[in-house]
Amino acid sequence: MTTMTQTATPHSVRRHRHDSIGDKALRTVRRLPALLTIAFLILITGYPLVWMVINSLKSNSDFLNNPSWALPETWAWENYATAWEVGNLATTITNSVIVTFPSLLLIVVLGTAAGFALEVMVWKGRGGVLLTFLSGIMIPGQIIVLPLFIVFFNLGINGSLLPLIVIYTAGGLPLTVFMMATYFRAIPREIFEAATIDGASILKSFVLIGFPMVRNAVITVAIVQFFLIWNDLLFALIFAGQRRLNTIQVGLLNFSGEYGAINYGPLFAAICITVGGILVLYLFLNQRIIKGLAAGAVKG
Amino acid sequence: MKSVLGDPKAIALLLGPALLVYTLVMLVPIFWSLGLTFFTGNVLQGFEFNGIANFEKLVNDKAVHDAFWFTVNYAIIVTIGQVVFGYGLALLYHFVLRKSSVVVRTLVFFPVVLPTVAISLLYQKLFQSAPNDGLVNELLFNVGVTPIDWLGAGGTAFIVVIIMDIWRSVGFYGVLIFSGLLDIPDDIVESARIDGARSWSLFRYIILPMSLPILFASLIFSINGTIKVFDSVFALTGGGPGSSTTPLTLYMYRTAFQFSDYGYGSTIALLLTIMSLLVTLVIFQQSRRDNTK
Structure with missing residues (x-):
């Protein structure tokens, strides 16, 4: 963190000298590719997971007859109970x-x-x-x-x-x-x-x-x-x-x-439960996990 | 003083258990496995000595050739993908996002910790074509491309495996290489900028050469993993259709546990081990040469 702060300061100091409205607009345009890249990253990482949750709440006929990105017609929460049991x-x-x-x-x-x-x-x-x-x-x-x-x-x-x-x-x-x-x-x-x-x-x-x-x-x-x-x-x-x-x-x-091959909702629900447990862990420990795994690679 | 830190009893007590477990569970089985390569049979039917028949079979087995080339192709493509895209992410984190990169870093890292089985099942659904189209085919259909039976043919299934494995690991390589970029002294980058180096030449002549050590470390880590790929192909394609996406690890698993031939299974495992060893040695050699330059 400290290193990054140090990098950032000299730039902003230099930039502020020539600041004007035109420069500001120009900078936004120049940042556009970066912003698009970030949006793209968030989309391809996050959307499949959102898509998974949406489909875990659909009935079989809903999943088969409607576009997969559409929200459930009725929210089939019972899929989670089925997944847990079966x-x-x-x-x-x-x-x-x-x-x-x-x-x-x-x-x-x-x-x-x-x-x-x-x-x-x-x-x-x-x-x-x-x-x-x-x-x-x-x-x-x-x-x-x-x-x-x-x-x-x-x-x-x-x-x-x-x-x-x-x-x-x-x-x-x-x-x-x-x-x-x-x-x-x-x-x-x-x-x-x-x-x-x-x-x-x-x-x-x-x-x-x-x-x-x-x-x-x-x-x-x-x-x-x-x-x-x-x-x-x-x-x-x-x-x-x-x-x-x-x-x-x-x-x-x-x-x-077996069961999940034709019961799509419960299969998605089972995947969601598996992912959800890890997500909870990740919400609390993410920086620790990231540093730990990277350290494991460098040391290994 | 040295005598206390060199107390043999204490050393035996501290090191002994770990060394014993490691030797019995990892080292001894390797040599045992070498012995098994001269036998055929399994634990239920007993073993029969069959000389070098397993090695003759290995050389002539078309399935082994296919699995070998699948492993090599997969390892090369995914390793390059992981390091190149990881480097791209790291550059984005360090030079573009700077302080605000932590949110993106944390998000993109998330798939790394997810179970491969869960991700594979999710990808089966994303790329599904029957009974109805998954998200990918729906997107293709909307831009006017005919939906593809992704997992129905070897070539396209290979592409899905590659996409999935890069998707789920790129956040890791992003962070790994990012941590290496932090070691590049800021004043060098800064003075090059003041000397008039523009983005491209700054990257080409300053940043890239200085990131080579961390890129190299990532390469080692990546190839060590990709050459042993098992979970993702097993859960995503099961090696199919046919045996078109079967790496050596999976072929060994099937030989030993579905066709119950432990001897031939060990022979395939030996080939895999030699490949891992060679890759490690070549990389090690290469890294030493680089250091002496």
Whole structure:
């Protein structure tokens, strides 16, 4: 923000010197392409979402017989109830929550501890281990899924959500460890050394000093991983294919293939509910989410 | 002092759990998968050694060739689209909108966090042609173009996949590159302007060269994702019509979980992994060369 303010000032100062009515009109005309671009951006981002909401409130015959951009003839709010019931949304949302939050907790705890051990502590070979973690970012899910399926099958846990929690935890570690190591790099090692002089064990200084100091980074990491896990489709399809295990993504896909294929309103309503949950989160946390996801990319 | 920060017990306790989980769930399966490429079968019927038959099949399988080229085409087009349009957005944010860009940034970013499945289903409806026209065909009809069966043919379905994936990710690249543009010192841009550099030459000789590092970082991030595309094609087209929009990831999924051939599935996954590795190495090499210049 501050940088942008600085850019803006010199211009306005220079411009004000030659200000006249003609200049003002000219400037509006010159800003026209920019204004049109903004209008275009708002339209192509926002309108599909508005269109989706409009159509979630139409009856089937209304959807089939009238232009899709027209408002509903009668507002079919019952589509949302139908979507919730038939779409099994209570179950799928519960499953997604059961899978996502334990994974997030494990990722954050394990990843922060590992990042601390790799960046703050001093030992031979830590660079190599960090690189090993980092290389995990590149690994496609397809190369690890079959052996895992075999193992989980033999362990007899393929009928539960446990495989997903294990996979999401491991899959989230590479980026998290790397990001946490980068954040710890910014903290002077002397702080931890001073703590140990005062008699704290290194574990204690991690829990009482290190972890609180990277609290913001932990939230960033958790946000990045939340979206990766919540929106995952590949592993969810493979390990949560049974109806009672469906996560929200798999459930939505199945709903669109079966019931939703001919019941347009409820399908749109189900999409709206899925999008709506994320929208609420986004309304409160948008700047945090944007910064967090961008940080995840730059650090990765 | 170093002895405290080098305490082996503490290191083992802090690093151990993460390293163990990572090794068991990600590293070991990679090597196991390599082993599977010499077998055929699945978890229910058991496995049978079949030498290098999977690799012979891979080389001659037309479906693999198609999936390979789909993946390459998709990755190149979407990566270029993401970086170019993202750069356009970033320039708009930084040089045109300035302080007021936060609203537009926040709005355009929103699709990034939405579930791919939800977006794909929405796009199915936007581009639908039967039983009635979706929004896109209605627009085309109103300007006098015959409505198109978008998802009914490989070529047009490919276009819809591309449009959708650029639409839903461009806000992200806009912000990413924008954060890089903030690092360009203002006084350099300002002094070039005072020296009489007009918009185009200012962009060509000052801003573009100085944005290369962030563009490069975006390129790496983008290609690493696009080469593994799965969710959006699976949910939007299911790989069809026929197999015309099937990337390697999806072909691997079908081979393993619909045709229950884990061995051949692993072989396709290996090809995909090698592709990811090569892309990473080439980019890494390239970035080192750039730095020494």
